[in-house]
Amino acid sequence: xxxxxxxxxxxxxxxxxxxSLSSEHFxxxxxxxxxxxxSAVNALLGLGQLAVIITAGIDLxxxxxxxxxxxxxxxxxxxxxxxxxxxxxxxxxxxxxxMVNGLLLTRLRLPHPFIPTLGxxxxxxxxxxxxxxxFAISELPGPFRFWGAGAIAYVPVPILVVVLFCVLFHLFLTxxxxxxxxxxxxxxxQAALLSGxxxxxxxxxxxxMSGFMSAVAAIVLAGRMNSGFPLAGMGxxxxxxxxxxxxxxxxFGGVGGVGGTLVGALxxxxxxxxxNLLDVSAYWQTVVIGAVIVIAVWVDVLRQRAAARGGR
Amino acid sequence: xxAAPAPPPLLRLxxxxxxxxxxxxxxxxxxxxxxGEVHALVGENGAGKSTLMNIVSGVLQPDxxxxxxxxxxxxxxxxxxxxxxxxxxxxxxxxxxxxLSIAENVFLGRHPSRRIGLPLVKWGELRERAKxxxxxxxxxxxxxxxxxxxxxxxxxxxEIARALACVSRLIVMDEPTAPLSERExxxxxxxxxxxxxxxxxxxxxxxRLKEVYSLADRVTVLxxxxxxxxxxxxxxxxxxxxxxxxxxxxxxEAAGPHDSARPEVMLRVDGLARGRDFRxxxxxxxxxxxxxxxxxxxxxxxxxxxxxxxxSPAGGGRIHLAGREVKIRTPADAIRAGMALVPDDRKAKGxxxxxxxxxxxxxxxxxxxxxxxxNEAAAAARMIGELRVRTRGAERPAGELxxxxxxxxVLAKWLLADARxxxxxxxxxxxxVGAKSEIYALIRALARRGAAILFAxxxxxxxxxxxxxxxxxxRGRIAGELTRAxxxxxxxxxxxxxxxx
Numbered sequence: 001x002x003x004x005x006x007x008x009x010x011x012x013x014x015x016x017x018x019x020s021l022s023s024e025h026f027x028x029x030x031x032x033x034x035x036x037x038x039s040a041v042n043a044l045l046g047l048g049q050l051a052v053i054i055t056a057g058i059d060l061x062x063x064x065x066x067x068x069x070x071x072x073x074x075x076x077x078x079x080x081x082x083x084x085x086x087x088x089x090x091x092x093x094x095x096x097x098x099m100v101n102g103l104l105l106t107r108l109r110l111p112h113p114f115i116p117t118l119g120x121x122x123x124x125x126x127x128x129x130x131x132x133x134x135f136a137i138s139e140l141p142g143p144f145r146f147w148g149a150g151a152i153a154y155v156p157v158p159i160l161v162v163v164l165f166c167v168l169f170h171l172f173l174t175x176x177x178x179x180x181x182x183x184x185x186x187x188x189x190q191a192a193l194l195s196g197x198x199x200x201x202x203x204x205x206x207x208x209m210s211g212f213m214s215a216v217a218a219i220v221l222a223g224r225m226n227s228g229f230p231l232a233g234m235g236x237x238x239x240x241x242x243x244x245x246x247x248x249x250x251x252f253g254g255v256g257g258v259g260g261t262l263v264g265a266l267x268x269x270x271x272x273x274x275x276n277l278l279d280v281s282a283y284w285q286t287v288v289i290g291a292v293i294v295i296a297v298w299v300d301v302l303r304q305r306a307a308a309r310g311g312r
Numbered sequence: 313x314x315a316a317p318a319p320p321p322l323l324r325l326x327x328x329x330x331x332x333x334x335x336x337x338x339x340x341x342x343x344x345x346x347x348g349e350v351h352a353l354v355g356e357n358g359a360g361k362s363t364l365m366n367i368v369s370g371v372l373q374p375d376x377x378x379x380x381x382x383x384x385x386x387x388x389x390x391x392x393x394x395x396x397x398x399x400x401x402x403x404x405x406x407x408x409x410x411x412l413s414i415a416e417n418v419f420l421g422r423h424p425s426r427r428i429g430l431p432l433v434k435w436g437e438l439r440e441r442a443k444x445x446x447x448x449x450x451x452x453x454x455x456x457x458x459x460x461x462x463x464x465x466x467x468x469x470x471e472i473a474r475a476l477a478c479v480s481r482l483i484v485m486d487e488p489t490a491p492l493s494e495r496e497x498x499x500x501x502x503x504x505x506x507x508x509x510x511x512x513x514x515x516x517x518x519x520r521l522k523e524v525y526s527l528a529d530r531v532t533v534l535x536x537x538x539x540x541x542x543x544x545x546x547x548x549x550x551x552x553x554x555x556x557x558x559x560x561x562x563x564x565e566a567a568g569p570h571d572s573a574r575p576e577v578m579l580r581v582d583g584l585a586r587g588r589d590f591r592x593x594x595x596x597x598x599x600x601x602x603x604x605x606x607x608x609x610x611x612x613x614x615x616x617x618x619x620x621x622x623x624s625p626a627g628g629g630r631i632h633l634a635g636r637e638v639k640i641r642t643p644a645d646a647i648r649a650g651m652a653l654v655p656d657d658r659k660a661k662g663x664x665x666x667x668x669x670x671x672x673x674x675x676x677x678x679x680x681x682x683x684x685x686x687n688e689a690a691a692a693a694r695m696i697g698e699l700r701v702r703t704r705g706a707e708r709p710a711g712e713l714x715x716x717x718x719x720x721x722v723l724a725k726w727l728l729a730d731a732r733x734x735x736x737x738x739x740x741x742x743x744x745v746g747a748k749s750e751i752y753a754l755i756r757a758l759a760r761r762g763a764a765i766l767f768a769x770x771x772x773x774x775x776x777x778x779x780x781x782x783x784x785x786x787r788g789r790i791a792g793e794l795t796r797a798x799x800x801x802x803x804x805x806x807x808x809x810x811x812x813x
Contacts, residue, residue, distance in 0.1 A: 174683075176681050176682055176683060177678060177679055177680060177681060177683060180683060183667065184664055184667065184675055187666050187667050188660075188663065188664045188665070190660060190661045191661055191662055191663055191664055192664070192675070193643055194643050194661055195643070195647075195675040196643050196647040196648075196675075196729075197644075254666050255666065
């Protein structure tokens with residue numbers, strides 16, 4: 001296994017080691033399950049974001065689509081829609097909003113994914129506020145809450161959802177031609193096009209997938225919080241980008257993997273949890289996380305430079 | 313700009329060694345440039361030419377060895393330090409800011425500013441000096457023009473002007489003619505002559521041996537990081553030079569005449585047109601035939617190839633493949649129809665440099681949903697063997713390979729995709745001499761296996777060497793057609809420049 005993939009894992013291991021030495025509460029089953037549960041939403045968003053970033057794109061709308069889907073699914077449930085219908089509807093809505101991002105990029109030829117997804121970030125958040133009147137929609141039915149708060153044999157369901165999607169994404173990215181196309185587009189869009197890769201369809205799909213993952217995260221989050229809150233996922237797009245980048249993906253595209261993104265999400269989760277355990281104020285936590293993002297990317301830059309010297 | 317004192321050479325390198333990650337790239341190289349000489353530096357890709365010049369220009373530091381500048385030991389530790397000595401590097405990928413004007417680019421990072429301590433740009437002076445410098449190079453142009461509006465050749469002149477603005481006494485040029493048209497090349501040669509007569513020394517890196525003979529005073533050959541020889545050009549016959557470069561005899565296979573039992577037409581084009589780029593394009597390429605598309609830069613050759621391949625589809629005209637009319641709107645359509653495009657710019661359009669050789673090879677052929685690793689690995693291994701791709705393995709990134717081997721990877725992609733019509737745009741651009749003849753052999757082998765080949769090239773000797781038939785383009789039209797037997801350099805040039813047959 002290459003250094004690129006081991007680096008983030010090593011960072012996570014060191015972080016965990018340091019925290020288990022400085023707090024007796026860190027290395028307990030309850031706390032670790034808690035960390036995983038709290039990282040689930042970011043990990044789910046991160047998987048969609050990963051696919052986008054591999055194409056050298058960016059999706060700023062994942063947090064807002066998450067908020068929109070939270071409200072949508074909560075409203076439907078409150079109106080008496082059974083979960084087996086409300087959940088697929090929310091997933092379809094999230095996918096559709098993501099597809100709109102892709103279509104704006106590929107059919108209207110907006111110059112950079114930053115633009116359509118920035119627009120969608122505002123539109124989806126606004127729709128969430130309009131639909132909910134700005135209020136949280138609480139008290140959701142038990143069968144729905146299972147996806148956020150339930151457990152199977154002591155393992156929280158959100159963790160199982162994350163594992164499932166990690167496996168699916170990993171297989172998709174490494175074992176299918178559409179997955180490889182995504183890397184090819186990020187590696188050299190023109191060459192991919194000239195090799196017959198349907199670049200626009202793939203980009204539409206990638207942004208659709210990111211919207212879909214936002215909806216999955218929304219269902220997990222609404223279930224856990226027992227409410228659909230229109231401001232849910234504020235700033236989550238940046239956390240998801242951070243997870244992907246800390247996990248070794250490149251903003252220039254063509255590089256990145258599921259393992260790294262999962263580790264990236266866990267690093268952020270463990271860091272938040274550890275700082276809480278150590279009684280560091282939430283304000284300082286923000287500072288630390290900001291610094292970690294920069295340091296992680298800097299280490300990556302150093303590593304690449306070393307690799308470049310190693311090559312020709 | 314006074315001449316250096318006569319005895320010591322302007323630049324002397326001794327025992328220069330450099331390795332990357334344990335692999336030696338230069339071993340104990342000695343190199344010397346005299347004042348006012350044009351010194352050609354030749355060698356195959358990977359021989360160490362660029363590394364050596366990067367050391368001279370301060371981009372890289374040697375692991376061992378000495379560097380003397382006009383008799384004084386120096387060790388430029390960055391490009392700025394080298395510039396301050398008077399050493400400039402005109403890179404192959406021009407280092408200009410397209411959105412800025414000529415004047416701003418010439419003085420980039422060195423704007424003459426007012427004395428009052430504020431970094432205010434003296435625009436008037438800037439423009440005048442830039443204009444004067446370009447005039448010295450024989451180019452009269454408004455220095456306020458944005459660089460993005462210039463042709464590649466003009467941009468190169470801006471780079472040379474920049475080197476002069478730094479009061480350079482040594483200018484390193486890395487394959488400067490690669491992107492130039494014949495006319496621009498001639499102008500560059502004039503400029504080089506003018507610089508030489510002013511006492512500026514030039515190190516001229518090139519793959520085109522013809523240029524060595526028409527331009528250089530002395531030539532140095534590098535091979536595998538060793539200096540093989542330095543000699544006056546007049547004492548270095550062509551064959552010997554090639555032998556020094558490749559370290560073996562080139563088995564220059566004679567272009568076998570193709571039997572004239574007219575095989576079927578594979579590609580037929582009628583009335584192809586697109587806006588102002590080209591019109592009335594009509595021709596046919598038969599199975600096993602190699603047809604060249606010659607002409608000056610800007611005549612529309614690349615545009616025709618790209619539109620045939622669906623990159624930017626033609627507005628009018630019909631395309632028949634093996635007798636059936638096809639509609640080609642995207643590259644995917646073209647590939648399904650059995651066409652292949654080897655683009656002129658490998659790095660920008662041909663390859664994913666960061667992806668593995670295998671991935672690059674199978675990208676166009678493996679379209680089934682689930683990737684079958686074992687099949688792909690086998691296919692890649694077969695291609696590496698068949699095309700003699702020099703790589704440390706199928707899983708190594710394509711960016712590691714030399715230009716010629718990268719080109720073979722692109723060809724392998726299309727062989728695996730079972731292409732029957734090959735469109736090659738400048739198939740040997742940036743490829744060294746040894747790999748060049750291998751690629752020629754490969755193209756001939758493709759034709760023998762029944763492919764129809766249409767290639768565009770700016771190099772006349774390539775056209776004459778490879779083609780069975782030559783279509784000459786002039787300003788978006790086919791100005792004439794020549795068979796191999798009747799074609800001469802003069803004949804092609806006459807058609808290409810608008811003369812009649």
